[in-house]
Amino acid sequence: MSRQELIGPQGLRQDGRRANELRKIKCKPSVLSQADGSAYIEQGNTKCLAAVYGPRETRQKAQLIHNKANINVEISLAPFSMPQERKKRSKSDRRLLEIASAVKQTFEPIIMTSLFARSQIDIYLQILQFDGGTIQICINAATLALIDAGIPMQEYVCACSAGCHENHTLLDLNNAEEMADTPELTVALLPMSGKLTLLQMDSRLHVDKLEPVMNLAALGCKEIYQTLDETVREYVKDLFQKSSPY
Amino acid sequence: MVKNSLAFEAETFRKIQPQEYLRRFIQGNIRPDGRSLSQFRPTTVNQSCITTTNGSSMVRIGNTTVVCGIKAEVATPKFNSPLEGYLVPNIDLSPICSPKFKPGPPGELAQVLSENLNNLLKSASVLDLTSLCIKEGIAVWVLYIDLVCVNYDGNIYDASVIGMITALTNVKLPEATFEESSGLVKATEELSVTLKLQRIPYSVTVALFDGQHLLVDPTEVEESITSEQITIVFDEVGQLCSIWKIGGLPSSPEHLKQCMNIARERYKQISMIVKSSI
Numbered sequence: 001m002s003r004q005e006l007i008g009p010q011g012l013r014q015d016g017r018r019a020n021e022l023r024k025i026k027c028k029p030s031v032l033s034q035a036d037g038s039a040y041i042e043q044g045n046t047k048c049l050a051a052v053y054g055p056r057e058t059r060q061k062a063q064l065i066h067n068k069a070n071i072n073v074e075i076s077l078a079p080f081s082m083p084q085e086r087k088k089r090s091k092s093d094r095r096l097l098e099i100a101s102a103v104k105q106t107f108e109p110i111i112m113t114s115l116f117a118r119s120q121i122d123i124y125l126q127i128l129q130f131d132g133g134t135i136q137i138c139i140n141a142a143t144l145a146l147i148d149a150g151i152p153m154q155e156y157v158c159a160c161s162a163g164c165h166e167n168h169t170l171l172d173l174n175n176a177e178e179m180a181d182t183p184e185l186t187v188a189l190l191p192m193s194g195k196l197t198l199l200q201m202d203s204r205l206h207v208d209k210l211e212p213v214m215n216l217a218a219l220g221c222k223e224i225y226q227t228l229d230e231t232v233r234e235y236v237k238d239l240f241q242k243s244s245p246y
Numbered sequence: 247m248v249k250n251s252l253a254f255e256a257e258t259f260r261k262i263q264p265q266e267y268l269r270r271f272i273q274g275n276i277r278p279d280g281r282s283l284s285q286f287r288p289t290t291v292n293q294s295c296i297t298t299t300n301g302s303s304m305v306r307i308g309n310t311t312v313v314c315g316i317k318a319e320v321a322t323p324k325f326n327s328p329l330e331g332y333l334v335p336n337i338d339l340s341p342i343c344s345p346k347f348k349p350g351p352p353g354e355l356a357q358v359l360s361e362n363l364n365n366l367l368k369s370a371s372v373l374d375l376t377s378l379c380i381k382e383g384i385a386v387w388v389l390y391i392d393l394v395c396v397n398y399d400g401n402i403y404d405a406s407v408i409g410m411i412t413a414l415t416n417v418k419l420p421e422a423t424f425e426e427s428s429g430l431v432k433a434t435e436e437l438s439v440t441l442k443l444q445r446i447p448y449s450v451t452v453a454l455f456d457g458q459h460l461l462v463d464p465t466e467v468e469e470s471i472t473s474e475q476i477t478i479v480f481d482e483v484g485q486l487c488s489i490w491k492i493g494g495l496p497s498s499p500e501h502l503k504q505c506m507n508i509a510r511e512r513y514k515q516i517s518m519i520v521k522s523s524i
Binding site for chain 1: 296297298299302309311313315316317338340342344349390392398466
């Protein structure tokens with residue numbers, strides 16, 4: 001692929017954003033009636049649905065942990081979600097398993113699992129439309145769904161990706177930017193304490209560039225946190241008004 | 247006298263005696279969710295919602311939600327039908343939509359539904375498959391119709407049929423031509439070709455409770471305590487496309503007649519809902 005102009009002379013990217021601008025986020029909690037907690041998030045053109053079931057009885061005795069809850073994450077990509085060919089990615093596809101494992105390990109220390117010994121918390125993520133940023137949208141959707149399910153957590157977990165292209169640090173890469181050979185870094189942050197829970201990068205990045213890219217991603221996480229928190233507060237306010245007798 | 251009464255809360259009663267619970271409601275001609283026996287849940291349809299597809303739709307009947315996406319690919323036609331393309335429907339019932347589905351390969355219900363959808367497309371001749379031909383004997387379009395259920399609250403079949411048909415109506419394909427010299431199929435960037443459906447079938451599912459009460463559009467709870475379901479499919483000119491009632495208690499021809507009338511009425515409702523969703 002030829003070296004594309006990811007960022008034009010006016011500082012605008014292919015989709016019209018600036019270098020440090022997030023994609024438009026739309027999120028809604030409690031969208032599914034059968035799940036204990038659910039959420040729907042859109043980040044730009046990537047759409048993800050999360051459902052949380054739990055805490056409930058462990059399905060397999062082998063997964064039972066005597067002093068805390070077992071967290072199980074499953075990610076599935078709808079066959080029509082990829083922009084090119086239809087890809088029937090089986091659930092045991094290695095890339096999906098890797099992302100699911102990353103999400104599980106991210107949430108394990110955050111969810112207060114010691115409150116629910118011998119039980120299981122299932123997080124199911126369904127990606128309906130893909131335009132880059134799988135890990136970040138999965139983590140954000142899972143956070144919102146866990147809050148909706150009422151599962152106690154220490155903090156929100158917000159994730160964001162960032163990259164570097166010709167001296168510009170870009171925030172929140174879409175599929176075209178991910179494919180264009182730019183180094184991509186995904187960061188998951190605990191916004192209130194400022195601590196990092198996940199850091200993933202798979203390409204070559206100069207050590208000097210690491211800090212600015214990481215800082216930009218952290219800023220993106222904080223912005224996403226603002227949006228998620230606002231959504232949750234509005235939703236709860238709405239529920240409270242509806243259930244109040246006055 | 248000491249009265250020994252066991253007073254249960256409604257919710258407890260529902261869990262212990264689900265059939266008796268439903269019976270009490272039906273005696274008052276109403277169902278637990280407030281609907282009458284012949285009332286459908288609010289139905290909404292969203293078209294062209296997934297941009298990575300050639301055609302898509304999202305259907306909600308009450309809480310049951312199905313997302314349908316169609317992707318088109320090129321393939322070689324079958325040897326004995328060199329002019330025909332393929333329609334491949336498949337529904338995915340995964341643990342995300344309900345706690346009753348376990349993770350793993352598609353279970354019985356998913357496979358039965360996929361097969362039923364396939365039969366409907368074939369037997370009702372919904373699309374003239376020769377319209378999917380690019381070059382006789384060499385290249386045809388294959389339309390993969392993938393349905394993902396995201397919330398399962400009963401009557402998944404009706405939702406899937408509406409989803410599948412509306413997604414087919416908004417499919418946009420590129421113009422494809424077969425180049426003799428290179429042996430490749432070239433397609434335009436622009437998606438301008440739409441499909442002309444020959445028939446537009448919609449289905450109605452009715453559950454039969456206690457051998458006598460017809461519960462239209464059953465919820466998951468109602469489905470689990472009735473063992474009989476009748477599904478009737480009509481098309482746009484009022485012709486019957488298919489009926490099935492598999493197993494369960496025998497039901498009278500009267501019930502079938504009632505179901506057919508209900509199905510005819512509902513067809514008009516669904517048509518209007520779909521028209522207003524474009």
